Amino acid sequence: MVQQFLGRAAKEPGLAFVNTFWRANVPQLYVDLDRDKAKALGVPIDQLYGTLAATAGTYYVNDFNKYGRAWQVLMSAEPEYRKRPTRSARSTCAPRRAR
Numbered sequence: 001m002v003q004q005f006l007g008r009a010a011k012e013p014g015l016a017f018v019n020t021f022w023r024a025n026v027p028q029l030y031v032d033l034d035r036d037k038a039k040a041l042g043v044p045i046d047q048l049y050g051t052l053a054a055t056a057g058t059y060y061v062n063d064f065n066k067y068g069r070a071w072q073v074l075m076s077a078e079p080e081y082r083k084r085p086t087r088s089a090r091s092t093c094a095p096r097r098a099r
Contacts, residue, residue: 029056055081060072060074
C-alpha cells in the first residue's frame with residue numbers, strides 16, 4: 001500500500017523525490033508519555049524524545065572537522081538496552097539543573 005501511495009505521489013507535478021522511512025518489517029514501539037508528570041518535573045518534552053531516540057536507536061549530535069575530514073557524532077545506548085524495550089521502559093528521568 002505504501003509503495004502504491006509513493007508511486008501515485010511521484011506522478012504529481014508538484015512533488016519530487018517522494019520517499020518514506022517507514023518499513024512494515026521494522027519493529028515499532030508505542031510510548032505513552034506522561035506529559036503532565038514531565039512538566040511537573042521540569043523536563044522538556046523535546047529532551048525526553050531525544051533521550052528516547054538515543055536509547056532506542058541512534059541520535060545525531062553534531063559534526064566536527066579533524067584530519068581534514070568531517071566526522072559525525074552519533075549517540076546510542078548499549079545494544080542490550082536497544083534490543084529489549086522493557087529495559088528502557090523501566091528507566092526514569094530526572095531534570096538536570098543548571099549549575
